[in-house]
Amino acid sequence: MKGLKRTHRCTELKVTDVGKEVVVMGWVQRRRDLGKLIFVTLRDRSGIIQVVFNSETDPELHAKALQVRSEFVLAVKGTLERRSEKDINPNMETGELEIIASELRILNKSEIPPFHIEENTDANEVLRLKHRYLDLRRPHLQRNLILRHRIAKLARDYYDENGFLEIETPVLTKSTPEGARDYLVPSRIHPGKFYALPQSPQIFKQLLMVSGFDRYMQIVKCFRDEDLRADRQPEFTQIDLEMSFVDIEDVLAINEGFISRLFRELKGIDIPVPLKRLTYAEAMERFGSDKPDTRFGLELVNISDIVAASGFKVFKDAVENGGSVRAINARGAGSKFSRKEIDALGETAKTYKAKGLAWMAVEEDGLRSPIAKFLTEDEISRIKERLDAQPGDLLLFVADKDEIVFDALGHLRLELGEKLGLIDHKRFDVLWVTEFPLLEYDEEEQRWVAKHHMFTAPMDEDIEYLDTDPGRVRSKAYDMVINGYEVGGGSIRIHSQDLQAKMFKVIGLSDEQAKDRFGFMLEAFRYGTPPHGGMAFGLDRLTMLLAGTNNIRDVIAFPKVQTAACLMSNAPDTVEEKQLDELHIKTVIEESEK
RNA sequence: GGCCCGGUAGUUCAGAUGGUUAGAACGCUAGCCUGUCACGCUAGAGGCCGAGGGUUCGAGUCCCUUCCGGGUCGCCA
Numbered sequence: 001m002k003g004l005k006r007t008h009r010c011t012e013l014k015v016t017d018v019g020k021e022v023v024v025m026g027w028v029q030r031r032r033d034l035g036k037l038i039f040v041t042l043r044d045r046s047g048i049i050q051v052v053f054n055s056e057t058d059p060e061l062h063a064k065a066l067q068v069r070s071e072f073v074l075a076v077k078g079t080l081e082r083r084s085e086k087d088i089n090p091n092m093e094t095g096e097l098e099i100i101a102s103e104l105r106i107l108n109k110s111e112i113p114p115f116h117i118e119e120n121t122d123a124n125e126v127l128r129l130k131h132r133y134l135d136l137r138r139p140h141l142q143r144n145l146i147l148r149h150r151i152a153k154l155a156r157d158y159y160d161e162n163g164f165l166e167i168e169t170p171v172l173t174k175s176t177p178e179g180a181r182d183y184l185v186p187s188r189i190h191p192g193k194f195y196a197l198p199q200s201p202q203i204f205k206q207l208l209m210v211s212g213f214d215r216y217m218q219i220v221k222c223f224r225d226e227d228l229r230a231d232r233q234p235e236f237t238q239i240d241l242e243m244s245f246v247d248i249e250d251v252l253a254i255n256e257g258f259i260s261r262l263f264r265e266l267k268g269i270d271i272p273v274p275l276k277r278l279t280y281a282e283a284m285e286r287f288g289s290d291k292p293d294t295r296f297g298l299e300l301v302n303i304s305d306i307v308a309a310s311g312f313k314v315f316k317d318a319v320e321n322g323g324s325v326r327a328i329n330a331r332g333a334g335s336k337f338s339r340k341e342i343d344a345l346g347e348t349a350k351t352y353k354a355k356g357l358a359w360m361a362v363e364e365d366g367l368r369s370p371i372a373k374f375l376t377e378d379e380i381s382r383i384k385e386r387l388d389a390q391p392g393d394l395l396l397f398v399a400d401k402d403e404i405v406f407d408a409l410g411h412l413r414l415e416l417g418e419k420l421g422l423i424d425h426k427r428f429d430v431l432w433v434t435e436f437p438l439l440e441y442d443e444e445e446q447r448w449v450a451k452h453h454m455f456t457a458p459m460d461e462d463i464e465y466l467d468t469d470p471g472r473v474r475s476k477a478y479d480m481v482i483n484g485y486e487v488g489g490g491s492i493r494i495h496s497q498d499l500q501a502k503m504f505k506v507i508g509l510s511d512e513q514a515k516d517r518f519g520f521m522l523e524a525f526r527y528g529t530p531p532h533g534g535m536a537f538g539l540d541r542l543t544m545l546l547a548g549t550n551n552i553r554d555v556i557a558f559p560k561v562q563t564a565a566c567l568m569s570n571a572p573d574t575v576e577e578k579q580l581d582e583l584h585i586k587t588v589i590e591e592s593e594k
Numbered sequence: 595g596g597c598c599c600g601g602u603a604g605u606u607c608a609g610a611u612g613g614u615u616a617g618a619a620c621g622c623u624a625g626c627c628u629g630u631c632a633c634g635c636u637a638g639a640g641g642c643c644g645a646g647g648g649u650u651c652g653a654g655u656c657c658c659u660u661c662c663g664g665g666u667c668g669c670c671a
Binding site: 030032033034035036037038039041050052054055056069070083084086087089091092095112113114115116118121122123124125126127129176177178179180181199200202224225226227229230232351352353440449450451452453454456507561562563567 | 597669
């Protein structure tokens with residue numbers, strides 16, 4: 001630093017420091033050259049402050065300041081002064097202050113940056129991701145990463161205060177069946193064998209309970225080789241937890257304590273505990289989703305009974321085939337939406353496999369609806385009554401298997417909530433969804449698969465149906481949901497060998513497979529396993545919510561794009577032939593595909 | 595793998611129906627300017643119109659293929 005030592009960050013300078021000699025270091029946000037007077041706004045992670053160079057008082061210094069350009073790295077020594085009243089910039093945190101420079105060191109020059117580094121940049125994201133280190137200079141991203149740090153810090157503090165120990169688990173682990181696709185790492189020492197990167201430290205944290213650590217937490221990277229989404233990256237971070245000698249209530253209580261403290265300390269928002277709870281069944285019935293956004297209404301209404309014997313074949317058949325007919329009353333949308341907009345809603349419904357979207361626009365003197373002619377007066381009036389339909393309302397119907405009805409109407413509900421402006425974006429609705437189904441049927445594989453994971457305990461009263469009616473068995477699993485995002489989830493685990501063996505059997509895992517993949521775990525469970533359970537929060541999603549963004553890339557320092565590539569480092573990339581040889585690997589990709 | 599959207603100076607964009615030398619703003623370079631703060635004024639440089647092929651007398655514009663990126667469905671215990 002050529003002999004200078006920083007005394008303050010830019011916005012640490014306050015009116016009370018006026019008159020002091022200070023040294024600041026940072027990047028040139030902007031240079032304004034007025035001829036004999038040069039203003040430079042200097043930026044560091046705290047913010048910006050104005051530095052003044054005057055040719056009259058110090059021509060040599062002024063000449064040096066002439067060389068300064070955007071993003072140069074400077075050390076500036078000078079006297080902090082209060083600006084005269086007319087020169088105060090009210091839009092700037094340090095707008096009352098400026099540094100009258102007495103020394104200037106150009107610590108480093110900068111090429112002209114590929115995009116202008118400013119808060120509200122409109123530069124293309126591809127360009128910004130290629131130069132992520134520059135994009136990260138923007139206050140917006142700096143704020144997000146600082147927030148992320150605070151969340152992680154608070155998590156460590158909170159769980160530490162509650163007796164949790166942070167223990168690291170391996171990153172090079174063993175591939176286990178079920179769940180997401182694994183990222184694999186070839187072994188040099190064991191030809192033809194592979195490690196898997198953890199999708200979560202699930203088995204290891206359970207084994208830590210067997211070891212008697214009682215309460216474990218870890219802020220840990222997890223890896224899933226699946227396609228990306230706006231809220232999904234192939235590597236992401238969990239706040240991972242496990243506790244011994246607990247039942248559901250203990251786990252929920254400790255974690256809602258965390259979330260309410262998080263909101264109180266970082267957002268100044270009071271989240272009342274205990275949190276609201278919805279069972280999975282109720283969440284689906286009312287919101288068509290297991291992660292409902294409860295900030296607005298537009299709840300689903302079941303009209304199956306009204307139309308079960310209807311002349312409208314679409315409705316009648318759906319009910320007859322074991323499905324249902326459900327509706328949403330989009331209040332006021334009947335008079336607001338054009339035919340084209342209603343058709344667009346139909347397209348949304350079709351995205352989620354609905355065959356169509358039936359609708360009725362309620363008017364003062366009747367109905368506008370393509371399906372009215374198939375329904376009787378009585379059916380229509382009962383439907384209107386159940387949906388509390390008023391003139392101006394738009395009633396939307398989906399008839400199908402429950403699964404499709406919920407999915408289509410659930411997503412339609414979200415679209416309507418947004419379009420009708422029903423969502424208060426300042427609000428945070430935090431709740432638990434409980435009593436998830438233990439299993440779901442995989443049509444493709446023609447077998448039952450675990451909905452959460454295969455170590456999740458069934459609810460005691462449902463164990464009896466494991467053999468006879470697996471779809472009916474509810475589990476001791478729970479998700480935390482905030483504004484329609486699943487921010488965390490967990491379960492009480494199976495700690496009995498017998499029950500675990502039964503679970504493997506139900507999902508079609510043979511004894512040999514179970515032994516081959518989980519033998520070490522099953523063996524461990526023979527030596528005295530405490531009842532235990534836990535959960536994991538998605539740190540990225542929590543940060544997104546608290547930062548008020550809906551893009552996960554905004555809260556990760558070096559994120560990947562939709563093709564799971566890093567535009568900055570160009571990973572993944574080819575490797576030297578020699579490296580492959582050492583790993584006993586031959587690629588079979590055609591030259592043309594490279 | 596499917597569907598939708600985008601790709602034109604360094605950046606953000608404009609370029610109806612195909613038609614001279616592809617424009618603007620910001621940025622950049624140079625000059626002038628003592629209170630700017632998106633400083634101002636003057637002048638200037640800057641383009642393989644993502645890539646390849648085709649149609650045409652003529653393509654940024656039309657067609658095909660392909661690459662890159664975004665959103666989404668499938669996928670994500």
